[in-house]
């Protein structure tokens with residue numbers, strides 16, 4: 001006997017059984033087909049080897065509730081506990097999806113089913129009179145409450161000290177301290193300064209998060225920490241704090257990947273990251289293009305920058321233009337008054353580069369081209385428009401980022417694109433992403449800005465996905481991994 005997730009290919013056998021089980025009010029093949037194919041449903045069948053039972057669960061995007069859609073066991077297979085097993089698996093799935101309750105409707109005259117549901121923890125919360133026609137039988141509405149784990153997440157990979165708290169897929173707190181100002185006079189993040197700032201900020205940020213969530217450490221079920229990729233010294237502070245808390249309060253600890261955390265942040269918006277998706281992560285530290293088939297065990301790095309990160313390029317060009325750090329917002333503002341009239345180079349987009357580096361990025365040539373352009377104008381004593389330079393530079397970055405991201409969507413037949421990282425604040429990037437995605441029938445996801453930039457909530461959210469899926473915690477022996485591969489979602 002085998003339990004298998006059902007898809008459209010199983011339609012014929014499901015309909016055969018459906019007609020046997022519900023001769024009077026069987027679902028139509030059309031509605032069954034769309035149920036089996038829908039992304040928000042999970043149908044499970046029992047094969048022995050032919051289909052002898054099935055059940056379905058639906059969880060709407062962004063909802064914290066799942067519904068049992070249907071359940072049926074072939075009449076000659078009843079009394080063997082198969083219905084219970086199907087229900088237990090659907091409940092486990094609902095838990096994994098972050099649902100806080102499972103709802104169902106049952107005929108009031110089906111004593112066997114009602115007894116089973118009660119045994120599984122369901123309670124009757126309502127009744128619908130004469131719901132099942134033509135017999136006029138009442139429907140009982142039953143509910144199973146699910147207590148989702150409360151997970152505290154710590155982020156310290158770069159210059160943001162973040163402590164977030166989530167319960168399941170629900171955001172409870174997102175406290176943040178940034179050392180950005182301390183780096184401004186250097187024009188970029190200084191690792192030692194960042195590490196020291198984390199040391200000073202970690203306790204107050206933790207306390208702020210707990211206060212915001214109205215919780216104490218006793219209420220926390222698990223701790224998650226980003227152990228890479230990032231700055232070694234900065235990472236060590238977050239990891240040290242997480243290990244100390246885990247030991248002192250006897251909590252399981254999960255070491256998770258910062259980059260995958262950026263993708264996981266979207267569960268806090270939608271209840272789930274809709275998969276598969278292409279993810280473009282652009283910040284001061286990374287420019288990565290990912291193919292995510294499964295958040296916890298199937299993340300592929302398609303490409304990344306071979307020199308500067310996108311945000312770093314903004315920061316460096318800002319310096320060339322005499323603008324303060326961080327340069328991204330400054331250039332964005334200045335560019336709004338200019339026109340993208342200068343054609344700056346688009347790194348790694350020539351045909352020969354596209355063969356070897358189809359999904360990789362390079363911004364250092366662009367940065368140099370901008371610097372040359374400015375120098376030349378200055379040497380010649382020409383009056384040039386900084387706004388036009390800013391707009392043209394911004395256009396080049398946005399063009400390359402989106403060309404490659406949309407290529408990835410098309411190449412892999414994935415019609416979703418998720419954006420993350422601080423550069424997502426860029427007005428032109430957002431506008432152009434929307435335009436190109438609509439043109440190509442791609443659904444664009446941009447989580448709210450506080451969840452796009454580095455934060456503790458995204459680390460907590462990824463940790464929470466691991467806990468809900470029943471994954472074992474990490475051992476206490478993991479260390480900071482500056483160059484952690486994106487394929488390694490959790491370090492054990």
Ligand code: KG4
Nearest residue numbers: 158283284285311328329422423425426453
């Ligand atoms: O994700 P984030 O807050 O932190 C880390 O990189 O760790 O990203 C910061 C980066 C900086 O390089 C900043 O210049 C860039 O994001 N950035 C922008 C904009 N706002 C911030 N880049 C372009 N346009 C913006 N509006």
Ligand code: ZN
Nearest residue numbers: 262283421454
């Ligand atoms: Zn980041």
